[in-house]
Structures are given as C-alpha cells and as structure tokens.
Amino acid sequence: MLSKKRFLEALAIIFEMFPEAKGELHSKTPFQLLIATILSAQATDKGVNKATPALFSAYPDAKSLAVADISSIESKIKSIGLFHTKAKNIKAAAKMLMEDFDGELPKDKVLLQKLPGVGRKTANVVLGDAYGIPGIAVDTHLDRIAKRLNIVPQKASVLDVEKTLMRYIPEEKWVTAHHHLIFFGRYHCTAKNPNCENCPVLSYCKFGQERLGGFDA
DNA sequence: ATCCCGAGGG
DNA sequence: CCCTCTGGAT
Known part of the structure; x- marks a missing residue:
C-alpha cells in the first residue's frame, strides 16, 4: 500500500x-450547478454542457423547473442518457427546494442529499464548487x-x-x-x-x- | 447486485 | 463491436 x-x-x-x-460544468447559479451535477452521473461533462443551455434557457431556476412538463425536460436532456430518471429527479429536486427549502440550496451535505438524484458525490461537488465547503x-x-x-x-x-x-x-x-x-x-x-x-x-x-x-x- | 441509457472513443 | 462517462436508488 x-x-x-x-x-x-x-x-x-x-x-x-x-x-x-477546475470544474467544467457550465452554470450561472448554484441551482444550475446542482442540476448540471445531477445530470452528470454516468455521463461526460461535455455531453451535459451540450444539453444544459436549452434546459436552463427554458427553466433557469427552481421555480420554473418545479412546474415543468416531464416530457419537455426529457426532450432537452435525452442526449445525456438515463434521461427518464434524471428528468424525474431534477423536477422533484426543484419542487423540494421550493416547498421545503424556501427556494434556496441548503449548504449542508446531509440536507442536500435529501434531494432526489443527489448522493454523496453530487453533494460534495456542489458544496465545494458553489460555496467552497471542503469535501472530496x-x-x-x-x-x-x-x-x-x-x-x-x-x-x-x-x-x-x-x-x-x-x-x-x-x-x-x-x-x-x-x-x-x-x-x-x-x-x-x-x-x-x-x-x-x-x-x-x-x-x-x-x-x-x-x-x-x-x-x- | 442490478437497473437506468445515449454519445463518443478505440 | 465493446467500454466508459464527475452515480443514485432500489
């Protein structure tokens, strides 16, 4: 060893x-970084960056994504793969942010992982890159x-x-x-x-x- | 342990 | 063709 x-x-x-x-996922806000990171599971960042402009143009924040049509989300992220699960997760995550977190990202690893599609790895990426909170x-x-x-x-x-x-x-x-x-x-x-x-x-x-x-x- | 799942590379 | 990609939920 x-x-x-x-x-x-x-x-x-x-x-x-x-x-x-440094992180290569494109985003303008911590929320967008969260979504991009959820989408990046088992996908290349290049592929994610190719899809997110259309997604964030239509749904730039939690408020709009929370009420989006699943089929509309799917069509925008289809090229990434695992798109059924990811579309469902990012909409549910946006809705949970609106309903349970006052529309803001919790700066806490345990709370972040309550969001659908967010596990330990994604939580660490978002906290580290958006807020500089130490994690690997x-x-x-x-x-x-x-x-x-x-x-x-x-x-x-x-x-x-x-x-x-x-x-x-x-x-x-x-x-x-x-x-x-x-x-x-x-x-x-x-x-x-x-x-x-x-x-x-x-x-x-x-x-x-x-x-x-x-x-x- | 298994499923999800398209795009790109070798 | 097969393998891999900033995994997570069951």
Whole structure:
C-alpha cells in the first residue's frame, strides 16, 4: 500500500501536470450547478454542457423547473442518457427546494442529499464548487486512481476511498485536489488506455509498473 | 447486485 | 463491436 507521504509526493506532481484544473460544468447559479451535477452521473461533462443551455434557457431556476412538463425536460436532456430518471429527479429536486427549502440550496451535505438524484458525490461537488465547503467527491476517476496508486485495497468502497483521501490530504486542499485528480484521470490516467509509458508518477504507481513490466494484456 | 441509457472513443 | 462517462436508488 502506498504511504501517505509517498501519495502526497505523487499528488504534488499531479498538481503540476494540470495546474488549472477546475470544474467544467457550465452554470450561472448554484441551482444550475446542482442540476448540471445531477445530470452528470454516468455521463461526460461535455455531453451535459451540450444539453444544459436549452434546459436552463427554458427553466433557469427552481421555480420554473418545479412546474415543468416531464416530457419537455426529457426532450432537452435525452442526449445525456438515463434521461427518464434524471428528468424525474431534477423536477422533484426543484419542487423540494421550493416547498421545503424556501427556494434556496441548503449548504449542508446531509440536507442536500435529501434531494432526489443527489448522493454523496453530487453533494460534495456542489458544496465545494458553489460555496467552497471542503469535501472530496469520489467519482469513477478518483476511485480508479486511488486503486491504481494502491492507497486503498482494490475492493474498497467509494466511501473508503473518500475517507482515505480526507486523511491523506490537508482539508484546505480537498476541493482543489479533487479537480486535479479528475483531470489526471480524464486526460492521462484514463480508464481504457492509460498513458503509463509517459507518466510522471509511474514510480509511485503499482498498477503502472505491473502493467509495463508484465506481459501484454 | 442490478437497473437506468445515449454519445463518443478505440 | 465493446467500454466508459464527475452515480443514485432500489
């Protein structure tokens, strides 16, 4: 297992690889960020950004989305995938915001997760990016990277990954580290053909060393 | 553990 | 063709 000290060394290198990493979902308000983030589940941010202009043009806020027709919402987000569930969730979330939260986003992880379609990962993203509240959203990229670097057992849950990262990374860097790790996963340590051959943190990476050292897959 | 589910990439 | 994408609810 990679030690905390060694992980932080690797993380510092990853910071330098993508110095300007940040959230890439397009939004004008915290509410729109919430909706975009719900829509981003099992979808690319590019795909979400392609669909949200039409969605937010028609329904820019919780008040309008709460009373929108499901079929109208579906037609605007269909290209994203999982659109039945997501249309239902974002309308219900908007309605809940209006009825139970005075039309404003709760700045609290537990309350945010009461909204349909909002789990731990989405809550962390919204609180971190909209309000700067410390948190580490573990998505498919962070989960993969944590396991490749071997800071957690291969069978660890996303919650275990989050806890370990929170223990290893200083709190004031949680939000930025999250973005740097996302970029690293998205553009370098990819799921399919990771660029281990040209990786600055190869010397820290169990997965990469075994992959390059071992026989062809 | 399984379902949802279209677009893009290899 | 198969795999993956800033997951969540059952």
